[in-house]
Amino acid sequence: xxxxxxxxxxxxxxxxxxxxxxxxxxxxxPDGHDHHATNTGISNPKLAMWVFLGSECLLFGGLISTFLxxxxxxxxxxxxxxxxYDIELTSISSFVLLMSSxxxxxxxxxxxRGEHSRLRLWLATTAILGATFIAGQVYEFQVFxxxxxxxxxxxxxxxxxxxxxxHGVHVSLGIVMLLSALVxxxxxxxxxxxxxxxxIVGLYWHFVDVVWVLIFTVVYLIP
Amino acid sequence: MTTxxxxxxxLALPSGEEPRRNPLGAFARPTATAGWRSWMTSVDxxxxxxxxxxxxxxxxxxxxxxxxxxxxxxxxxxxQLLSADAYNQIYTMHGTTMIFLVVMPIGAAFMNYLIPLxxxxxxxxxxxxxxxxxxxxxxxxxxxNSSWLLGGGADGGWFNYAPNNGVVxxxxxxxxxxxxxxxxxxxxxxxxxxxxxxxxxxxxAPGMTFFKMPVFTWMGLVTQFLLLFAIPVLTAxQFLLLFxxxxxxxxxxxxxxxxxxxxxxxxxxxxHPEVYIMILPAFGVISEIMPTFSRKPIFxxxxxxxxxxxxxxxxxxxWAHHMFASGVGPLSVAAFSVSTMFIAVPTGVxxxxxxxxxxxxRLKFSAPMLYSVGLVTMFTIGGLSGVTHAVAASDTQQxxxxxxxxxxxxxxxxxxxxxxxxxxxxWWPKVFGYVLxxxxxxxxxxxxxIGFNLTFGPMHILGLQGMPRxxxxxxxxxxxxxxxxxxxxxxxxxxxxxxxxxxxxxxxRRAHVRSGATMVADPWDARSLxxxxxxxxxxxxxxxxxxIRRLDDFWHRKYQEDAGGxxxxxxxxEEVAQPGNGxxxxxxxxxxxxxxxxxxxxxxxxxxxxxxxxCLVGGILVVxxxxxxxxxxxxxxxxxxxSDDHDPDDHPAPTDDGAAATPEEAALVD
Ligand code: HEM
Ligand SMILES: [Cu+2]
Numbered sequence: 062x063x064x065x066x067x068x069x070x071x072x073x074x075x076x077x078x079x080x081x082x083x084x085x086x087x088x089x090x091p092d093g094h095d096h097h098a099t100n101t102g103i104s105n106p107k108l109a110m111w112v113f114l115g116s117e118c119l120l121f122g123g124l125i126s127t128f129l130x131x132x133x134x135x136x137x138x139x140x141x142x143x144x145x146y147d148i149e150l151t152s153i154s155s156f157v158l159l160m161s162s163x164x165x166x167x168x169x170x171x172x173x174r175g176e177h178s179r180l181r182l183w184l185a186t187t188a189i190l191g192a193t194f195i196a197g198q199v200y201e202f203q204v205f206x207x208x209x210x211x212x213x214x215x216x217x218x219x220x221x222x223x224x225x226x227x228h229g230v231h232v233s234l235g236i237v238m239l240l241s242a243l244v245x246x247x248x249x250x251x252x253x254x255x256x257x258x259x260x261i262v263g264l265y266w267h268f269v270d271v272v273w274v275l276i277f278t279v280v281y282l283i284p
Numbered sequence: 285m286t287t288x289x290x291x292x293x294x295l296a297l298p299s300g301e302e303p304r305r306n307p308l309g310a311f312a313r314p315t316a317t318a319g320w321r322s323w324m325t326s327v328d329x330x331x332x333x334x335x336x337x338x339x340x341x342x343x344x345x346x347x348x349x350x351x352x353x354x355x356x357x358x359x360x361x362x363x364q365l366l367s368a369d370a371y372n373q374i375y376t377m378h379g380t381t382m383i384f385l386v387v388m389p390i391g392a393a394f395m396n397y398l399i400p401l402x403x404x405x406x407x408x409x410x411x412x413x414x415x416x417x418x419x420x421x422x423x424x425x426x427x428x429n430s431s432w433l434l435g436g437g438a439d440g441g442w443f444n445y446a447p448n449n450g451v452v453x454x455x456x457x458x459x460x461x462x463x464x465x466x467x468x469x470x471x472x473x474x475x476x477x478x479x480x481x482x483x484x485x486x487x488x489a490p491g492m493t494f495f496k497m498p499v500f501t502w503m504g505l506v507t508q509f510l511l512l513f514a515i516p517v518l519t520a521x522q523f524l525l526l527f528x529x530x531x532x533x534x535x536x537x538x539x540x541x542x543x544x545x546x547x548x549x550x551x552x553x554x555x556h557p558e559v560y561i562m563i564l565p566a567f568g569v570i571s572e573i574m575p576t577f578s579r580k581p582i583f584x585x586x587x588x589x590x591x592x593x594x595x596x597x598x599x600x601x602x603w604a605h606h607m608f609a610s611g612v613g614p615l616s617v618a619a620f621s622v623s624t625m626f627i628a629v630p631t632g633v634x635x636x637x638x639x640x641x642x643x644x645x646r647l648k649f650s651a652p653m654l655y656s657v658g659l660v661t662m663f664t665i666g667g668l669s670g671v672t673h674a675v676a677a678s679d680t681q682q683x684x685x686x687x688x689x690x691x692x693x694x695x696x697x698x699x700x701x702x703x704x705x706x707x708x709x710x711w712w713p714k715v716f717g718y719v720l721x722x723x724x725x726x727x728x729x730x731x732x733x734i735g736f737n738l739t740f741g742p743m744h745i746l747g748l749q750g751m752p753r754x755x756x757x758x759x760x761x762x763x764x765x766x767x768x769x770x771x772x773x774x775x776x777x778x779x780x781x782x783x784x785x786x787x788x789x790x791x792x793r794r795a796h797v798r799s800g801a802t803m804v805a806d807p808w809d810a811r812s813l814x815x816x817x818x819x820x821x822x823x824x825x826x827x828x829x830x831x832i833r834r835l836d837d838f839w840h841r842k843y844q845e846d847a848g849g850x851x852x853x854x855x856x857x858e859e860v861a862q863p864g865n866g867x868x869x870x871x872x873x874x875x876x877x878x879x880x881x882x883x884x885x886x887x888x889x890x891x892x893x894x895x896x897x898x899c900l901v902g903g904i905l906v907v908x909x910x911x912x913x914x915x916x917x918x919x920x921x922x923x924x925x926x927s928d929d930h931d932p933d934d935h936p937a938p939t940d941d942g943a944a945a946t947p948e949e950a951a952l953v954d
Contacts, residue, residue, distance in 0.1 A: 123517050
């Protein structure tokens with residue numbers, strides 16, 4: 062719908078066509094997917110989530126740049142994160158988080174097929190995998206602190222905890238969303254026709270996972 | 285989980301039936317449509333636009349008062365009105381207020397009011413989120429200004445460079461108020477941006493393709509994208525600052541080896557696009573006014589759009605021109621110098637398009653048009669002095685002198701604010717149902733123009749003479765006396781011009797009431813859709829959602845080309861305007877929750893500064909409001925008509941047509 066057409070007739074024809082399409086969409090009412098007729102064909106909430114995630118990229122961009130700037134900076138004393146990494150542990154918890162994207166996909170496809178108990182199973186699994194990741198992060202933070210690297214120890218520590226902590230908060234919010242979806246489903250408020258609600262939570266969840274892949278690479282893999 | 289299942293279960297709720305009620309009753313939607321409560325709970329994009337406008341005028345008074353204090357202090361050498369410390373706070377808060385609480389929200393006021401109308405939508409995509417963004421903005425403004433009562437304002441300049449923004453150099457809480465106030469207004473901008481982007485992409489009337497959208501809506505859309513990507517960068521920087529100041533992190537602690545340029549980079553990656561966030565909506569405003577008062581279509585519509593988009597993109601590549609004097613290295617300086625020159629090109633394109641729009645037109649210099657022409661000339665002056673900053677060699681001489689102060693006031697005041705004032709005069713009848721007196725408007729314009737040039741013109745000279753910016757006082761005998769005095773006189777003339785504006789509002793309203801006339805829909809014989817609906821705009825916007833065939837469709841329904849290619853009038857405005865009773869149009873009803881939710885944010889901020897228990901209050905408000913928001917029943921039996929962000933349960937599910945729920949779903953409801 063983005064092209065300009067110079068001929069008015071063509072425009073007229075297209076406009077009328079669109080008008081009748083949209084009129085039909087309005088008149089039909091329930092179309093099985095229960096959203097408004099929109100210009101893009103993507104529902105408002107889903108588009109809003111995409112747009113929001115676009116801005117999140119910049120937030121993480123700022124934090125990742127900060128980490129890159131400071132990762133070896135321990136002029137205030139103390140160790141740097143690089144000296145403390147337990148790469149095996151983090152690899153495992155990263156793997157766990159990636160698997161949760163898979164279970165999320167399964168949850169979405171379950172509800173799209175109307176399989177409610179499967180939906181709940183996969184939502185719960187995803188939440189548990191997410192929580193496992195968070196547990197790993199809490200454990201890692203606590204080890205770091207014990208080894209002498211706290212949030213305020215040096216610039217590298219501040220940058221490390223801020224970046225991974227922000228990501229952890231995002232995962233935790235995602236878990237809250239998953240659990241809310243689970244509760245709503247148990248209350249019977251997620252019929253198949255509202256599969257999109259789960260899909261939107263899924264979008265957020267995948268985004269958080271993808272960001273972790275980036276963070277894992279930047280923070281843990283690149284020396 | 286509160287289930288409030290009617291006998292048949294929520295899934296079988298037939299459309300048209302009473303919406304689901306919550307046992308707590310508290311979740312019932314407010315219904316008042318008049319009185320102050322109806323404003324507090326309104327989710328109507330037009331009312332929210334008006335409230336944004338009113339709030340920004342209020343903050344303009346505060347920011348203007350601060351400006352006058354600055355100018356009185358500097359009127360003569362050795363000014364005694366303010367201490368150095370108070371001066372630092374006042375210019376910092378003046379700049380911050382003007383940018384974040386005046387110019388940005390005036391833009392938001394116009395965009396909220398006009399974008400849905402210009403694209404033929406009944407409301408924005410998420411009306412309650414729209415209310416949330418306004419009230420959150422107010423919360424941020426309150427936190428920012430509460431600093432005056434709670435120990436003093438921020439004192440590091442509106443950009444609060446590190447390490448001056450750290451506790452070592454700024455031990456009072458001023459910068460914490462600044463930091464958290466702007467974090468909160470950032471949430472508001474982000475929510476608003478998402479909302480308006482989805483609105484523009486999804487809710488255009490049938491036939492309203494992207495390249496039939498009015499230029500104002502286009503500039504609004506580009507602005508929202510800029511906000512969407514710029515705000516989070518500032519947010520990131522502000523979180524780092526918050527951690528530093530409140531929790532002892534080391535991001536900007538130079539004694540611990542931190543890099544002070546980190547703040548500058550993050551700040552200006554936000555800050556330069558911010559300049560376009562402020563100016564593009566004003567460009568949009570005059571792109572509607574100029575064609576109307578030239579009686580010609582906008583010249584080079586696609587160029588207008590593409591130059592706007594180009595500005596949007598290029599705005600990201602030039603931020604370091606704010607840092608030529610910061611020691612970023614010769615290569616960066618050269619690169620950013622060149623990239624900055626390039627961004628003058630699309631801006632120049634716009635200026636020439638406006639001139640070409642006027643060229644050969646039947647010009648009518650009513651007040652809105654005067655302000656538009658004022659914008660073009662003043663902005664051009666500001667743009668030219670801007671080019672002299674792009675040249676790094678001259679910038680290193682000018683930076684941190686009054687030459688810069690002159691430059692950005694020509695751009696932001698002579699540019700953005702002039703455009704917006706023109707917009708007020710232009711859209712006032714549409715919004716409030718009466719025309720502002722044009723003669724007073726013209727007087728208002730000339731006084732403002734004179735005062736403006738007297739205030740900021742001499743600052744160029746002062747700057748080139750070497751008067752530094754951000755000094756609270758200067759000695760006699762430096763040669764600064766005369767022009768500073770002139771500048772202060774000018775500032776008071778500006779103040780007078782605003783008083784005239786306020787007086788005009790009152791006076792015109794009185795005259796209108798006395799005459800008893802009803803306002804016509806289309807007083808200027810204008811071009812875009814909002815003029816096809818009655819003035820003031822009815823709550824439901826359009827009786828019938830219009831179908832669009834071409835750019836300026838409304839205009840073309842009034843005028844057509846005859847055989848000789850000459851434009852002739854074929855219909856009066858009244859004939860093509862919509863009558864307006866709006867029967868049967870469903871609109872989302874008001875809601876308490878946006879207000880409650882945004883009331884939580886200031887408490888979190890104050891709590892972080894003074895007492896963590898206050899954070900608990902804020903947290904409870906936020907969580908309770910989210911809960912209420914989600915559970916709030918909708919009043920929409922046919923939610924698929926029009927737009928609403930209410931509970932999707934009210935969207936007719938497949939079972940709504942009376943068919944029984946599937947056994948599986950029925951089983952879920954117990
Ligand atoms: C009555 C009109 C105004 C007057 C007399 C005025 C005057 C001034 C003066 C004298 C300064 C320099 C303070 C210093 O560096 O010591 C200043 C700074 C500033 N003004 Fe205005 N101003 C006015 C309106 C505006 C408007 C409409 C804006 C719109 C955005 C604005 C934005 C700023 C900013 C961003 C600063 C920089 C503050 C800083 O350095 O932190 N001003 N103003
Ligand atoms: Cu800039």
